[in-house]
Amino acid sequence: MPGVLPPPGTPWKARLAHALADTTLQGAISRSTHNLAAQRDAAYAGYARGGELRDAARAAKRASVARLDELLAECTRNVEAHGGYVVRAAGPDEVARYVLDVARRRGARRVVKSKSMATEEVELNARLEAAGLHVRETDLGEYIIQLAHERPSHIIVPAAHKTRGQIREIFDREARSAAAAPPADDSTPALTAFARRQLREAFLAADIGISGGNYLVAETGTLVLITNEGNGRMSTSLPPVHIAVVGVDKVLATWEDLGLVLQQAPLSGTGQRLTTYVSLISGPRREEELDGPEEFHLILLDNARRELLGSEFEDVLTCIRCGACLNVCPVFRTIGGHAYGSIYSGPIGVVLTPLLGGIEHAPELPKSACSLCYACRDACPMTIDLPHHILSLRVMQVRRQIEPASQRFTVALWSHLWASPGGYRRTVRLARLGQRAYLRKGRLGPVPRYLPAPGLLGGWLATRDAPPVARETFHEWWGRHRGRSDGSTGRSTLAPAVPGTDPSALAQAPAGERPAAPAADGATRAPERTERNVP
Amino acid sequence: MPQTPRVQLFVTCMVDLFRPRVGIAAVRLLERRGLAVEFPMAQTCCGQFAFNAGHHKEAAAMGRQLVRAFEQATPGDAAAVADVPVIALSGSCAAMVSHELPDLLERDALDRGAARATAQRWRRRAESLARRVVELSVWLERDVARVNSNPAEGSTAPTATQPGPDTVGPVPVAWHTGCHMRRLLQVTEPPIHVLEAAGAAGHELPDADQCCGFGGTFALSEPELSAAMADTKLQALATPRADGAACLVSADLGCLLQLGGRLQRAGDTYPVLHVAELVDLADQGELTPLGIARAAEARGGEG
Ligand code: SF4
Numbered sequence: 001m002p003g004v005l006p007p008p009g010t011p012w013k014a015r016l017a018h019a020l021a022d023t024t025l026q027g028a029i030s031r032s033t034h035n036l037a038a039q040r041d042a043a044y045a046g047y048a049r050g051g052e053l054r055d056a057a058r059a060a061k062r063a064s065v066a067r068l069d070e071l072l073a074e075c076t077r078n079v080e081a082h083g084g085y086v087v088r089a090a091g092p093d094e095v096a097r098y099v100l101d102v103a104r105r106r107g108a109r110r111v112v113k114s115k116s117m118a119t120e121e122v123e124l125n126a127r128l129e130a131a132g133l134h135v136r137e138t139d140l141g142e143y144i145i146q147l148a149h150e151r152p153s154h155i156i157v158p159a160a161h162k163t164r165g166q167i168r169e170i171f172d173r174e175a176r177s178a179a180a181a182p183p184a185d186d187s188t189p190a191l192t193a194f195a196r197r198q199l200r201e202a203f204l205a206a207d208i209g210i211s212g213g214n215y216l217v218a219e220t221g222t223l224v225l226i227t228n229e230g231n232g233r234m235s236t237s238l239p240p241v242h243i244a245v246v247g248v249d250k251v252l253a254t255w256e257d258l259g260l261v262l263q264q265a266p267l268s269g270t271g272q273r274l275t276t277y278v279s280l281i282s283g284p285r286r287e288e289e290l291d292g293p294e295e296f297h298l299i300l301l302d303n304a305r306r307e308l309l310g311s312e313f314e315d316v317l318t319c320i321r322c323g324a325c326l327n328v329c330p331v332f333r334t335i336g337g338h339a340y341g342s343i344y345s346g347p348i349g350v351v352l353t354p355l356l357g358g359i360e361h362a363p364e365l366p367k368s369a370c371s372l373c374y375a376c377r378d379a380c381p382m383t384i385d386l387p388h389h390i391l392s393l394r395v396m397q398v399r400r401q402i403e404p405a406s407q408r409f410t411v412a413l414w415s416h417l418w419a420s421p422g423g424y425r426r427t428v429r430l431a432r433l434g435q436r437a438y439l440r441k442g443r444l445g446p447v448p449r450y451l452p453a454p455g456l457l458g459g460w461l462a463t464r465d466a467p468p469v470a471r472e473t474f475h476e477w478w479g480r481h482r483g484r485s486d487g488s489t490g491r492s493t494l495a496p497a498v499p500g501t502d503p504s505a506l507a508q509a510p511a512g513e514r515p516a517a518p519a520a521d522g523a524t525r526a527p528e529r530t531e532r533n534v535p
Numbered sequence: 536m537p538q539t540p541r542v543q544l545f546v547t548c549m550v551d552l553f554r555p556r557v558g559i560a561a562v563r564l565l566e567r568r569g570l571a572v573e574f575p576m577a578q579t580c581c582g583q584f585a586f587n588a589g590h591h592k593e594a595a596a597m598g599r600q601l602v603r604a605f606e607q608a609t610p611g612d613a614a615a616v617a618d619v620p621v622i623a624l625s626g627s628c629a630a631m632v633s634h635e636l637p638d639l640l641e642r643d644a645l646d647r648g649a650a651r652a653t654a655q656r657w658r659r660r661a662e663s664l665a666r667r668v669v670e671l672s673v674w675l676e677r678d679v680a681r682v683n684s685n686p687a688e689g690s691t692a693p694t695a696t697q698p699g700p701d702t703v704g705p706v707p708v709a710w711h712t713g714c715h716m717r718r719l720l721q722v723t724e725p726p727i728h729v730l731e732a733a734g735a736a737g738h739e740l741p742d743a744d745q746c747c748g749f750g751g752t753f754a755l756s757e758p759e760l761s762a763a764m765a766d767t768k769l770q771a772l773a774t775p776r777a778d779g780a781a782c783l784v785s786a787d788l789g790c791l792l793q794l795g796g797r798l799q800r801a802g803d804t805y806p807v808l809h810v811a812e813l814v815d816l817a818d819q820g821e822l823t824p825l826g827i828a829r830a831a832e833a834r835g836g837e838g
Pocket residue numbers: 268318319320321322323324325326348379380381382383384
């Protein structure tokens with residue numbers, strides 16, 4: 001059973017066109033991804049044990065995922081022993097229902113949130129607002145995009161697509177509607193000062209604080225939050241109720257594991273050895289304590305995560321959402337996160353979105369949003385095999401016949417023909433005929449409107465010129481110059497290195513006229529000229 | 536056994552169809568270096584485009600054909616080719632063969648209901664091809680002795696390592712490493728010795744590790760996105776161009792068709808060359824602006 005993710009909204013081609021037309025967005029995304037990737041490289045370059053510790057962290061995370069159910073049970077027992085409540089949520093509805101129940105019981109009206117992808121995944125804000133609650137995001141980036149009515153465009157830098165100028169405009173608008181003083185200018189200090197002023201009020205007025213969670217330590221039932229702004233600490237300790245929505249994949253067995261894993265997200269994500277704040281939360285305030293909420297609720301969100309256990313995709317559960325794969329991805333760098341139409345963008349989004357939302361959810365992601373450059377696999381601290389997962393998802397799509405029939409047919413026929421030399425030669429002849437209409441000065445250039453080029457050729461020629469299929473292919477050249485009439489594949493003689501001077505050039509041996517060779521698996525194969533693969 | 540060392544040429548479908556002169560250049564340069572070049576004519580394509588598009592059944596059919604083709608170079612004697620290098624004219628196709636084919640053929644055999652032993656046999660056959668396959672510039676670079684042509688072995692071509700008195704230094708060229716060459720074959724540097732022996736100096740582009748947007752069927756099904764990625768790469772190319780790079784060189788024709796095709800669409804005639812063409816030009820003492828322009832434009836019977 002797949003989980004439930006927010007729908008992608010507009011179609012892929014429209015999202016793509018939108019992103020490709022927005023040069024401001026492209027500039028902002030390119031700058032932030034380049035900076036983050038460079039910071040990561042610099043951090044590793046100055047960290048002799050970095051690689052070794054990353055490998056140890058990966059092993060710890062994988063071992064925890066392998067014992068997931070057992071660790072979740074242990075974690076639950078321990079959180080409850082501290083006086084916290086733990087609930088399992090299969091999907092978005094269960095999360096929203098539980099939070100609204102708590103809000104109703106407490107008579108709550110105002111909610112503050114620290115940054116959480118899990119709550120984005122279940123569209124919690126919209127659901128709470130629909131029930132009449134007032135929700136305020138308190139992470140600076142989340143605050144910006146909340147005011148702009150957008151979704152995060154990057155899993156760790158939600159407003160990566162915004163320039164300072166744009167942020168100032170958003171804040172100016174907010175200042176007018178809240179009757180507050182606007183930011184002095186578009187410098188970072190002025191912008192953060194404005195946000196801090198506005199958010200301070202929200203923290204003090206809030207009835208409920210909602211957070212995500214980066215890790216759960218099973219052996220003590222501890223929730224771990226890593227932030228750079230300190231808003232996480234405020235959201236979880238000032239309001240009288242703290243609700244954490246945490247994916248089940250976040251559980252680690254021990255503090256030793258946490259020690260290893262803790263540093264990996266900042267190291268690979270932003271090039272920090274550690275985030276500015278690390279909050280360790282073990283239940284509500286106790287008798288002797290001064291700070292902390294009266295109630296602590298832990299919602300463990302599944303949303304199809306546990307279905308990945310034991311599958312070829314199990315390592316996807318080891319993702320620590322560091323964002324490194326986004327920062328190096330050439331597609332992400334070109335179009336940013338929104339075009340993916342999923343809150344999880346970049347390579348991990350391409351994989352995670354269909355795994356959580358179902359293979360038919362945003363099928364364009366595995367199919368179209370990856371050029372298989374393998375940069376993500378090299379960047380991922382957990383060495384999740386993202387490219388091969390994308391390939392596997394494409395195979396699943398082909399099996400389910402999700403792509404248009406015409407495309408399926410083209411690739412299938414093409415492949416079929418090319419599986420035999422005879423079929424291959426046939427396509428060469430066909431291509432030479434077919435391309436005539438598009439030849440201009442010996443090249444294939446822009447396609448005239450009155451003569452649209454078919455399918456894949458049309459795709460290429462839409463944005464690029466191409467050489468035509470050669471008048472003489474290499475196969476043909478070799479046959480003419482080096483082929484042997486004895487039927488062998490032809491071995492060149494050393495003497496005449498210049499084409500046209502080879503005395504054997506006249507002895508043509510068309511490909512395929514060779515005797516059958518015994519196959520290594522025993523059977524005698526027909527000669528290759530048998531075009532048995534050609535329909 | 537022949538006296539001269541043998542190699543088999545894996546030209547790739549793209550070279551075969553769209554730029555056969557790359558294959559011809561490879562034959563010449565290998566022969567100049569004293570090698571007996573064989574071209575198993577039953578080869579078609581490694582199947583990567585179908586593989587990357589998720590059509591693994593079809594990719595496996597092509598992969599099996601490739602395995603057979605290179606086993607049969609000497610009719611009836613598969614053992615005879617066991618140690619013969621297979622020189623690939625593409626880093627990406629070499630990576631497909633060496634990194635994906637054994638798994639693919641085994642899995643596909645099982646999917647088709649073959650016995651485990653049969654599937655294993657396909658894996659082993661693919662593995663033996665995988666062991667033999669090597670991309671041209673890597674193969675040349677691996678043995679420095681190889682990077683120069685050997686006039687004693689029958690070539691009359693001058694070598695670029697003996698520059699004439701009017702030579703002013705190496706010709707700067709922009710070098711692009713394809714993603715599969717870089718991350719699957721783990722070749723992260725330009726082939727320095729090969730370029731040096733050719734009288735060239737390779738300059739990498741800024742952000743050299745970024746994809747050019749080719750990506751096989753990706754370029755065909757996502758033309759706008761793919762072109763935007765190409766444009767980023769071409770902006771990066773402006774740096775070595777400004778520094779005087781005479782052309783863009785790569786070991787992957789896919790990247791070159793992508794970048795060259797995008798340049799041409801913009802009316803830019805900046806030359807792009809496959810590394811085989813570059814070495815062949817240098818062998819003939821023609822690695823000059825004029826020689827490069829001619830080689831890049833030459834239609835060699837195409838069109
Ligand atoms: S897949 Fe890897 S690189 Fe990407 S966010 Fe997850 S852990 Fe980080």
